[in-house]
Amino acid sequence: MTGPxxxxxxxxxxAAHGLNLAExxxxxALTGRTPTYTELGIFSAxxxxxxxxxxxxKWLRILPTNGPCVIQGxxxxxxxVDIGDGQAVVFKMESHNHPSFIEPFQGAATGMxxxxxxxxxxxxxxxxxxxALRFGAPxxxxxxxxxxxxxxxxxxxxxxxxxxxxxxxxxxxQSYNGNILVNAFAAGLVATDAIFxxxxxxxxxxxxxxxxxxxxxxxxxxxxxxxxxxxxIEEKRPTVQVGDPFTEKRLLEACLELMAxxxxxxxxDMGAAGLTxxxxxxxxxxxxxxELDLDAVPVRETDMTPYEMMLSESQERMLMVLAPxxxxxxxKIFQKWELDFATVGKTTNNLRFRVVFxxxxxANLPIRELGDQAPEYDRPWNPPPKPPPLGPLDLSGIDMAxxxxxxxxxPNLCSRRWVYEQYDTLIGANSLQTPGGDAGxxxxxxxxxxxxxxxxxxxxxxxxxxxYEGAMQAVAECWRNLCATGATPLAASDNLNxxxxxxxxxxxxxxxxxxxxxRACTALNFPIVSGNVSLYNExxxxxxxxxxxxxxxxxxxxxxxxxxxxxxxxxxxxxxVGAPAxxxxxLGQSRFLHExxxxxxxxxxxxxxxxxxxxxxxxxxxxxxxxxxxxxxxxDGGLAVALAEMAMAxxxxxxxxxxxxxxxxxxxxxxxxxxxxLTIAPADLEKVQAMAKTxxxxxxxxxxxxxxxxxxxxxxxxxxxxxNKVHSGWFDRFMNARTE
Amino acid sequence: xxxAILVFPGLNRDRDMVAALVHLTGHRPQLIWHTExxxxxxxxxxxxxxxxxxxxxxxGAIAARSPILEEVKKHSAAGRLVMGICNGFQxxxxxxxxxxxxxxxxxxxxxxxxxxxxxxxTNTAFTGAFLPRQPFSCPVAHHDGNYFADSPTLANLHExxxxxxxxxxxxxxxxxxxxxxxxxxRQKNVLGLMPHPENLVEPAHGGTDxxxxxxxxLEALA
Numbered sequence: 001m002t003g004p005x006x007x008x009x010x011x012x013x014x015a016a017h018g019l020n021l022a023e024x025x026x027x028x029a030l031t032g033r034t035p036t037y038t039e040l041g042i043f044s045a046x047x048x049x050x051x052x053x054x055x056x057x058k059w060l061r062i063l064p065t066n067g068p069c070v071i072q073g074x075x076x077x078x079x080x081v082d083i084g085d086g087q088a089v090v091f092k093m094e095s096h097n098h099p100s101f102i103e104p105f106q107g108a109a110t111g112m113x114x115x116x117x118x119x120x121x122x123x124x125x126x127x128x129x130x131x132a133l134r135f136g137a138p139x140x141x142x143x144x145x146x147x148x149x150x151x152x153x154x155x156x157x158x159x160x161x162x163x164x165x166x167x168x169x170x171x172x173x174q175s176y177n178g179n180i181l182v183n184a185f186a187a188g189l190v191a192t193d194a195i196f197x198x199x200x201x202x203x204x205x206x207x208x209x210x211x212x213x214x215x216x217x218x219x220x221x222x223x224x225x226x227x228x229x230x231x232x233i234e235e236k237r238p239t240v241q242v243g244d245p246f247t248e249k250r251l252l253e254a255c256l257e258l259m260a261x262x263x264x265x266x267x268x269d270m271g272a273a274g275l276t277x278x279x280x281x282x283x284x285x286x287x288x289x290x291e292l293d294l295d296a297v298p299v300r301e302t303d304m305t306p307y308e309m310m311l312s313e314s315q316e317r318m319l320m321v322l323a324p325x326x327x328x329x330x331x332k333i334f335q336k337w338e339l340d341f342a343t344v345g346k347t348t349n350n351l352r353f354r355v356v357f358x359x360x361x362x363a364n365l366p367i368r369e370l371g372d373q374a375p376e377y378d379r380p381w382n383p384p385p386k387p388p389p390l391g392p393l394d395l396s397g398i399d400m401a402x403x404x405x406x407x408x409x410x411p412n413l414c415s416r417r418w419v420y421e422q423y424d425t426l427i428g429a430n431s432l433q434t435p436g437g438d439a440g441x442x443x444x445x446x447x448x449x450x451x452x453x454x455x456x457x458x459x460x461x462x463x464x465x466x467x468y469e470g471a472m473q474a475v476a477e478c479w480r481n482l483c484a485t486g487a488t489p490l491a492a493s494d495n496l497n498x499x500x501x502x503x504x505x506x507x508x509x510x511x512x513x514x515x516x517x518x519r520a521c522t523a524l525n526f527p528i529v530s531g532n533v534s535l536y537n538e539x540x541x542x543x544x545x546x547x548x549x550x551x552x553x554x555x556x557x558x559x560x561x562x563x564x565x566x567x568x569x570x571x572x573x574x575x576x577v578g579a580p581a582x583x584x585x586x587l588g589q590s591r592f593l594h595e596x597x598x599x600x601x602x603x604x605x606x607x608x609x610x611x612x613x614x615x616x617x618x619x620x621x622x623x624x625x626x627x628x629x630x631x632x633x634x635x636d637g638g639l640a641v642a643l644a645e646m647a648m649a650x651x652x653x654x655x656x657x658x659x660x661x662x663x664x665x666x667x668x669x670x671x672x673x674x675x676x677x678l679t680i681a682p683a684d685l686e687k688v689q690a691m692a693k694t695x696x697x698x699x700x701x702x703x704x705x706x707x708x709x710x711x712x713x714x715x716x717x718x719x720x721x722x723x724n725k726v727h728s729g730w731f732d733r734f735m736n737a738r739t740e
Numbered sequence: 741x742x743x744a745i746l747v748f749p750g751l752n753r754d755r756d757m758v759a760a761l762v763h764l765t766g767h768r769p770q771l772i773w774h775t776e777x778x779x780x781x782x783x784x785x786x787x788x789x790x791x792x793x794x795x796x797x798x799x800g801a802i803a804a805r806s807p808i809l810e811e812v813k814k815h816s817a818a819g820r821l822v823m824g825i826c827n828g829f830q831x832x833x834x835x836x837x838x839x840x841x842x843x844x845x846x847x848x849x850x851x852x853x854x855x856x857x858x859x860x861x862t863n864t865a866f867t868g869a870f871l872p873r874q875p876f877s878c879p880v881a882h883h884d885g886n887y888f889a890d891s892p893t894l895a896n897l898h899e900x901x902x903x904x905x906x907x908x909x910x911x912x913x914x915x916x917x918x919x920x921x922x923x924x925x926r927q928k929n930v931l932g933l934m935p936h937p938e939n940l941v942e943p944a945h946g947g948t949d950x951x952x953x954x955x956x957x958l959e960a961l962a
Contacts, residue, residue, distance in 0.1 A: 152849070159850055160794060160795070421852055422852070423852060424850070426939045429760065
């Protein structure tokens with residue numbers, strides 16, 4: 001069945017497609033013959049790491065994915081969570097790491113496009129986006145170029161599409177020098193009785209292609225994303241797709257309009273591995289066969305082969321099963337939005353995936369086995385070694401004020417304004433909190449009081465030191481950031497970024513991290529409803545820090561009570577909720593240790609999920625009772641940085657009384673978990689302390705707001721203007737130096 | 741007030757504008773799809789913000805050459821109000837309903853932030869509720885808001901008292917000439933404005949300064 005100009009399929013060709021000998025033998029057994037070239041392409045697309053999760057499937061099963069509010073867990077285009085009143089939030093986070101390193105603007109843009117499509121494929125109108133970005137060291141020659149390209153690419157796509165970017169992360173670390181991370185999140189709103197799924201239903205129904213034309217861009221992209229980078233990386237640029245947000249915006253409006261007519265029976269977007277993945281998933285999930293006629297596929301390049309059409313990752317395309325009697329209505333809507341559409345096949349009852357081109361059968365494969373029989377590996381793994389305890393530090397010579405200024409002006413703690421001002425944070429007119437706080441908050445349109453909070457978190461240096469504790473911390477911090485706005489955390493998406501799983505020490509990180517996520521999500525009733533795994537984040541044998549990004553969603557029942565991080569008034573009492581008796585002094589893996597002592601050592605701060613839960617519940621109760629006037633979680637940089645951020649945001653100073661001793665630096669910069677800085681009116685102190693006592697959570701009073709300076713213990717007072725100057729300076733200087 | 745919003749494919753702040761008008765007037769404006777051939781005789785026609793035709797070629801260039809623009813011109817020639825916000829402003833300059841042009845921001849980057857504006861000519865249907873030279877808040881969100889006009893055109897704009905809004909203080913986000921944020925045509929019935937007052941009309945937006953634009957129009961039409 002070799003077509004004209006097509007190579008003969010051999011094991012060597014299969015190996016060049018990323019398939020190993022055992023996998024190739026399995027293909028031969030499944031087909032009972034040598035596969036065609038197109039079939040080989042289909043197998044390589046379905047069975048690569050990116051699409052099949054073959055290294056992680058075994059471990060992903062231990063994640064909690066159910067809960068009273070979960071409508072749809074992992075396995076669909078996105079997770080769906082009930083928010084009451086007949087509405088649901090649809091969300092997911094997904095990586096676009098490899099393409100963004102090769103071609104930052106288009107790689108990041110199409111990452112945004114892909115995640116947005118996942119959301120509206122389910123019938124939801126996107127209302128919020130976030131992105132978690134990790135770049136190499138600032139000094140690395142490629143870093144400024146990658147930052148500029150990725151940020152501009154995300155902005156170009158999200159802004160034009162018209163979704164508010166309300167949160168995210170930007171971090172610099174040398175472990176990402178050769179593999180940056182671009183994790184994009186989107187969330188949408190849908191009526192619970194109008195959610196759309198990908199499983200095809202009904203035999204003999206038309207399969208309709210909608211959206212942009214198919215070109216050669218992205219052919220082999222998913223396979224590329226499942227391999228390490230080597231010296232030939234520049235050659236991979238043509239595997240990156242090109243985004244067209246204008247078409248995506250029209251596709252959104254056309255899909256939502258079409259869905260409202262009842263014409264859509266099933267729908268699946270074409271993402272990784274394009275037509276192949278979407279058609280197989282629709283058939284396999286619906287227990288149906290699929291027949292495709294590639295001659296009907298709208299193409300934008302000449303002489304495209306069936307192999308190229310099946311593997312193209314051209315963007316802004318959808319596949320749907322339409323109700324035949326509504327075809328005219330559908331046609332009118334597609335024409336209104338000037339989108340290509342074509343009937344490219346039909347559903348069948350024979351459970352085969354049959355592809356025809358030029359009257360020739362180019363593929364005929366068992367559809368369920370393509371998905372179900374994908375190889376699954378129980379890869380060997382070494383439990384990560386526990387980090388040695390932190391050695392003695394001489395803190396006696398530390399000038400607290402200087403240390404705080406150094407931290408606030410450092411690449412990882414300075415203001416991200418340079419980044420987020422390139423994103424439209426307001427479109428939709430529902431943004432209640434934009435980047436700069438603990439979580440982004442967006443009002444639920446059509447409801448007088450409800451809002452949704454979004455936060456994305458992970459601390460890779462904690463995960464590198466201890467994947468299990470680090471992954472628990474990622475979940476805990478995300479959960480805490482939602483609580484800090486007053487939101488009840490509902491559920492989360494996990495975006496697991498690791499190196500090469502074929503190395504037992506990397507597999508050990510993956511296993512440890514998934515176990516940590518599972519434990520923390522279970523304890524905090526915070527199920528994982530969607531996610532994505534990105535492996536082989538390695539260049540020339542060097543892997544990234546393990547980075548299990550957690551993107552969570554919370555529900556605020558009355559946004560008039562929502563908390564913000566800014567100090568609201570002078571002469572208020574500052575409490576440290578959730579603090580241990582010492583207030584917290586854990587310096588292992590802290591920003592302070594890295595910036596001041598140049599060390600990345602010791603264990604990460606331990607996570608006490610019981611205390612985390614109780615502290616979060618107390619904070620939510622205080623917000624709900626309108627007792628908390630400002631709330632901020634303590635994370636990177638510890639108490640001192642949290643206080644500085646609250647002071648700068650509110651333009652109100654504070655004085656924190658800590659009896660000076662050798663431990664001041666540890667207290668102000670320790671990164672102990674489960675802590676919130678919270679302000680209250682002095683008159684409410686007794687009431688609040690009683691509530692804390694009942695919750696069995698310590699909430700020591702640590703100072704008062706007021707003045708135009710921040711004074712920490714016996715350190716010199718720092719004027720807010722000086723804090724602002726240092727905090728706002730680094731990013732602009734860094735990016736402007738690039739063009740000079 | 742009877743109001744309609746003209747929608748081209750790729751515009752995306754039409755929903756924000758509808759929400760603002762519903763909030764401020766209690767009435768839902770009529771939406772006019774770009775392929776329609778007539779614009780009803782409404783009091784106010786709005787071309788909202790976004791990326792018509794993906795901003796391909798130049799922002800506003802393709803929309804400005806679509807047939808419905810002839811109807812917009814007739815609407816304005818009849819003395820009825822036309823307001824273009826952001827991409828709408830770009831479409832109006834591309835269609836020559838307003839002089840000058842909107843270039844790429846001086847920073848070459850998209851910018852979304854709150855800036856300070858001040859009304860300059862407060863004696864128009866769009867600006868009557870503003871106090872002259874009194875700064876107020878307004879968000880911007882654009883990549884191409886750097887207003888430019890050559891010296892004779894600028895002199896004409898000043899002479900005709902056609903500057904509606906300026907960026908105040910040192911908050912000009914895009915490098916526009918004379919800090920211009922919004923201009924009027926000679927007859928003062930067509931306004932083009934880069935910032936987004938529709939995103940600052942209720943307390944949940946963090947302020948209501950933008951509502952004054954709509955109050956001006958309501959008062960003028962009352």
